[in-house]
Amino acid sequence: MDMSTPAEVRRKPTLTQSELERHLWQAADILRGHVDAGKFKDYIFALLFYRRLCDVWDEEFEVLLAETGDRKEAAEPDEHRFHVPPQHHWRAVRKHATQIGQHLNNAFAAIEDANLRLRGVFGDVDFANQERFPDARLERLLAHFEKHRLRNSDVPPDMLGDAYMYLIEQFAEGAGKKGGEFYTPRQVVKLIVACLDPEPGMSVYDPTCGSGGMLLEAVQHLKAHSQDPRSVSLHGQEKELDTWAIAQINLFLHDIDDAFIAKGDTILDPKRYDPRAQEFIPGVGAYDRVMANPPFSAKEWGHEVWTNGDPFGRDVYGVPPKGYGDLAFVQHMIASLKDDGMLGVVVPHGVLFRGGAEGRIRESMLKADIIEAVIGLAPNLFYGAGIPAAILIICKGKPIEREGKVLVINGDATFTPGKAQNTLTETNVQTLSDAFHGFASIDRLARVVPLEEIAGNNFNLSISRYVQTGTEAEAMDVAAEAAKLQDLIAQRDEAEAVMFGHLRRLGYVE
Structure with a gap:
């Protein structure tokens, strides 16, 4: 019996990119008002992935059946990229008119159990809540996903992957500040990758990989240069399990099976993949290219542990302050580099000029002559963060x-204004990446600064100190002043805590 239904055979075989994106986004409309907006993505992504798995399995089955003429052999798990247990295939679930949510849950669990590589990809998605997902609503949602078949022949991996990235961006935009926790604007990612210029055969690592956008962009970069994207090895780590699942699905939908993404806290529990043991083990790897957009100024990052010496030896340049974990992530990335490796990391501007422990770390890094460039970005590029950020190379x-020498690039005027969010165009990205690779002074954009001059400025890397775009020549650096204020508040809070500790010991306060 043909595994495709007659309706599927008659169905239109292809979609345009915009049609596919519109189709997938409309699925969210079915849940709107019934499911918390922050959870839309988890349910929609799970169903999209499930549908894709089943459609691709069918496609592979039909090819194998045509080759062998043996239905049993064509259905053998070893003959497929992944196994979908027949009783948990999309078609089997669709035969149920009641308890649809529980049948979906069972299917997700069965697929994870049958495929080691897919363990955990459905996260903690639960469709069995009858109040949130009555059968009528799930019937409508599943029927929507059936409007278009999602086989490779209908929707190629890059096309579906791009649609998935579109969804991630839409959900990030709707989630406001929380959206920035799992999504970095694609053009910022492109800028970092363009500067690092990964080459065939290299290893690429993102220690806070979110939805996997940086790793994917490294692959796209090779494709754009007509190089073999499968020659790079992709590695990452992600603390949030839901976000880890998004990254796994993202890579899978882009037809990337061999990326190694660990779960866990990168600072407190770093992991690397051991190919001989075929598992993740504690430790810090060594990679050709490292890129990340770590949490800005994390308050709880592991200061207590590092105060006694980082167990993994990453605190080479010093221990960051308790309330600002930025340079802990940067030092982890430095420790993760091969001797000739490069890294690109997004940091808040305060990292460039704050004093205290951060100032001492920055001074040590500059004296070690490992900072190649600082690229200032325009404000309001990131979801939930209106202040500008910078990229350290x-x-x-x-x-x-x-x-x-350090190349300082001031990109505060290199952007395209938007209503809610500013953006970088391809031209903007090209301007900034060309400036980096050219490593030359450019009026109102870039300047090659000798380390002696930076040392004379107390190792301050504040961008406007070295390059002014003209529009802000007489203006105060608002971001810098705001960061200074934050620093002073943190110092005051710390001093108050010490003072109250003394008062408690003396019995003046309880």
Whole structure:
């Protein structure tokens, strides 16, 4: 019997990118008002992934059946990229008119159990709540997903992957500040990848990989340069389990099976993949390219542990302050580099000029001559963060001609204004990446600054100190002043805590 239904055979075989994106986004409308907006993505992504798995399994089955003429052999798990137990296939679930949510849950669990590589990809999605997902609503949702078949022949991996990235962006935009926890604007990612220029055969690592956008962009970068994208090895780690699942689905839908994404806290519990043991083990790996957008100024990052010495030896340049974990992530990335490796990391501007422990770490890094460039970005590019950020480019083995120098690029005027969010166009990205690779002074954009000058400025890397775009020549650096204020508040809070500790010991306060 043909595994496709007559309706599927008659169905239109292809979609345009915009049609596919519209179709997937409309699924969210069915849940709107019934499910918390922050959870839309988990349910929609789970159903999209489930539908894709089943459709691709059918597609593979039909090819194998045509080749062998043996239905049993064509259905053998070892003959497929992944196994879908027949009783938990999409068609089997669709035969049920009641308890649909529980049947979906059972299917997700069965698929994870049958495929080691897919363990955990459905996260903690639960469709069995009858109040949230009555059978009538689920029937409508599943019927919507059946409007278009999602086989590779209908929707190629890059096309479906791009649609998935579109959904991630839409959900991030709707989630406001929380959206920034799992999504970095794609053009910012493109800028980092363009600067690091990963090459065939390299290893690429993102220690806070979110939805996997940076790893995917490294693959797309090779494709754009007509190079073999499958020659790079992709590695990452993600603390939030729901976000880890999004990344796994994202990579899978882009037809990438061999990325290694660990679960867990990168600072407190770093992991690397051991190919011989075929599992993740505690430790810090060594990679050709490292890129990340870690949490800005994390308050709870592991200061207590690092105060006694980081167990993994990453605190080479010092221990960051308790309330600002930015340079803990940066030092983890430095420790994760090969001797000739490069990294690109998004940081808040305060990292460039704050004093205290951060100032001492920055001074040590500059004296070690590993900071190659600082790229200031325009404000309001990130979801939930209106202040501008910067990109640090660090290289363990700088080219000789760049030794003793730091390229400072001021991109505060290089952007395209938007109503709710500013953006970088392809041209903006090209302007900034060309400036980095050119490593030359450009009026109102970039300047090659000798380390002696930076040392004379007390190792301050505040961008406007070295490059002014013209529009802000007389203006105060608002972001810098706001960061200074935050720093002062943190110092005051710390001093108050010490003072009250003394008062308690003396019996003046309880």
